[in-house]
Amino acid sequence: MIRVQVPATTANLGPGFDCLGMALELYNIVEFSKITRGLVVEVEGEGAGNLPCNESNLVYRAAKRVFDRAGYAPAGLRIRLINGIPVGRGLGSSAAAVIGGIIAANRLCGAGLGTREMLTLACSMEGHPDNIAPALLGGLVIYASVDGEITWTKIDLPPGIKAVVAVPDFVMNTRDTREALPQLVTMRDAVFNISRAALLVAALQKGDLSVLGTAMDDRLHQPFRSGLIPGFKKVVSAARLAGARGVALSGAGPTIVALADDNQALIAEVMKETFRESGVNARSLILAPSPVGARALEVI
Missing domain, CATH: 3.30.230.10 (Ribosomal Protein S5; domain 2)
Structure with a gap:
C-alpha cells in the first residue's frame, strides 16, 4: 500500500x-x-x-x-x-x-x-x-x-503565526467565481495590488505583522467575489476587531482566513458567530502553517 x-x-x-x-x-x-x-x-x-x-x-x-x-x-x-x-x-x-x-x-x-x-x-x-x-x-x-x-x-514564516479560518456551510465553484472577475483592471488597481503584495511578502519575511492589515487588502478579486458571501464584510471587520493581523478571502472562497499571532480562539469564535448573525452556518478552525x-x- x-x-x-x-x-x-x-x-x-x-x-x-x-x-x-x-x-x-x-x-x-x-x-x-x-x-x-x-x-x-x-x-x-x-x-x-x-x-x-x-x-x-x-x-x-x-x-x-x-x-x-x-x-x-x-x-x-x-x-x-x-x-x-x-x-x-x-x-x-x-x-x-x-x-x-x-x-x-x-x-x-x-x-x-x-x-x-x-x-x-x-x-x-x-x-x-x-x-x-x-x-x-x-x-x-x-x-x-x-x-x-x-x-x-x-x-519562512514568523514563529507563532496561525491561520484562523471560518468555513461557511456552502460550496462555491472556483470556475464560477473566476467568471465573476473582470478581464481588465485599471492601472490604479494594479499598482494597489502590486504594492500590497510586495508589502505582504516583506512583512512576513521580516516578521513585521503590524502592517498585515494594509498588506492583505486587494482590489483584483475580492470586491467581485465577496458579494457572493453573506456577511463577508462583517466577518472581516469582526476578525480585525478581535485581534487578527490581516484578513482575506481564502482562495476563491467562501472561507475567510485571518492571520493572527494572539487571541486565535477569540477570533475563531467571533468569525463563526458573525457568520451566524448573517444567516450562515460556519465552523472555525485554528491551523498552523x-x-x-x-x-x-x-x-x-
Missing part, C-alpha cells in the same frame, strides 16, 4: 492573486493498493457521499495521467481517501486530490517524476498553481509561470 498526505492550502492571502499560497496543517490522506481487477474508490470524511467513487474521481483522473505517461495499466486499483479538507470551500481540496493522485501513482508505477514534472502535470489539470504549488511544496510559496514553466520560491508539503508516509 502507498499512503500520501497532502496539506490544505490558502491561496492569494488578499493581493497575491494567482501567485501566492500557503500550506496549512489540515490534511487529506490518499491510499493506493493493488487489487486483482477493477477500480474501487472509497471516501471517508469530507465529501463522503458526494464525491464520485468511479473513474471520474479527481484523484483517479490525476493518477491516470501518470499511468498513461509511464505506459502503465494496473490490473486493479483500490483508492481510499480520508479527507480532512472541506470540499469546495477555498482550502485547496481539488489541488490536494490532484497532488495526492499524482504522487501515489508516481510511487505505484515507478514513473520517476520529479518535483517540477509533478508540479507541471498538476497545473495542467488545475489550470493555475495557486493551490497546487503550496500543496506540493509546503510553506508559503511565491510562484510565476515563465514560458509555460513554473518558477517558485519559499519564504505547514512547512512540509505532500509526502508519501509509508509504502507497505
